[in-house]
Amino acid sequence: MKQLRHGRFARTRVPAKNYQHPNTLAKRQARGVSVADRLSDTAAHHRVRWGSPFGWEDRGVPIELPAGVLGVVFDVGETLVDESRAWSRQAEAAGVTPFTLMGLLGALIARGEDHRRVWALLGIEKPAARTLIEEADLYPDALPCLRAVDERGLVVGIAGNQPAGVEAQLRAAGFSPHFLASSAAWGVEKPSPEFFDRVVAEAGLEPGAILYVGDRLDNDVLPARAAGMRTGFIRRGPWGHLHAQRPEARLADLRLNTLAELTDAMVAGRPAETLAPS
Ligand SMILES: [Mg+2]
Structure with missing residues (x-):
């Protein structure tokens, strides 16, 4: 690779498509695992339903009902x-944007906390109004x-x-x-x-x-x-x-x-x- 020397530091030009953060490379090298091995492990790990790391490639793969299910x-x-309408209504009733409410819900869910804590997080009472489920939902x-x-x-x-x-x-x-x-x-x-x-x-x-x-x-x-x-x-x-x-x-x-x-x-x-x- 071509060495660039500007000022006090020597830098290595890395083609953009091959760029990985130095910390990532260093960690992999420290574990004695090559990048190619890691990618291959990842592929094996995900070679089940929800196959790819992005999870979409198995859409359309037929499933079978487990034996003995009655x-x-x-x-x-x-x-x-679909609870989108109900949560949007809750946000409206609480005086916050749906984006705010749903973002906070996502954070609580990701942290494994009870999502009903969202109102305490917002510092407001849970709105009393309830949205009834309709066929459109x-x-x-x-x-x-x-x-x-x-x-x-x-x-x-x-x-x-x-x-x-x-x-x-x-x-x-x-x-x-x-x-x-x-x-x-x-x-x-x-x-x-x-x-x-x-x-x-x-x-x-x-x-x-x-x-x-x-x-x-x-x-x-x-x-x-x-x-x-x-x-x-x-x-x-x-x-x-x-x-x-x-x-x-x-x-x-x-x-x-x-x-x-x-x-x-x-x-x-x-x-x-x-x-x-x-
Ligand atoms: Mg559910």
Whole structure:
């Protein structure tokens, strides 16, 4: 490489495309690992669903329903329902911009703290006004997915940490599962084991025959797994994207980018005679 000598210091010209911060190179050299080895390790590490370091290359790769699953139970917020409108309304009611509120929520989630601390962080009371869930708030893949689970002949349930009255809102939005419950109605909330005991009781199935689908590791995947259920982790919403970076995301039986992938798995697993002619 060409040496440049300007003033007191000799500098090495490095082509821009090869540039890496000297600290990064020094750390790798200190560990005796070449840059090429590190890149190859990274590729192997990510050669699972959510394959690339950027996480998108496996979109469209078919998934398979775990063997023995006879029922699917869905979380609500950011699994079936897009909460953007509700949080924007909360920001408006609190007198802060949505950008501010959602940025702070992201920080709390990333730090593993309770997101409900956001109001204390802002130094204001939580606004009393609540936004009711409407059909327009549903993720577009939600209703088709529940329909596909039902048509596959499996038990369909919805159970999430939600306030009183959400059951009626979800039914009005178009859901008609075998059971629909909220933490408010049950008097127990995730991640409490009692919540998942109620899921098992309502589904009327062995825990291992239930697939619980949610967007959080701490409230959905890990406690459902501890209760003996199979789990589906959907990477959407702030929790989904942040928790997908954690190693425990690998513990989920299914790692989903959308519910449409689960819908496809339902249709793919159905006996041919039950499929409508196309
Ligand atoms: Mg959720």
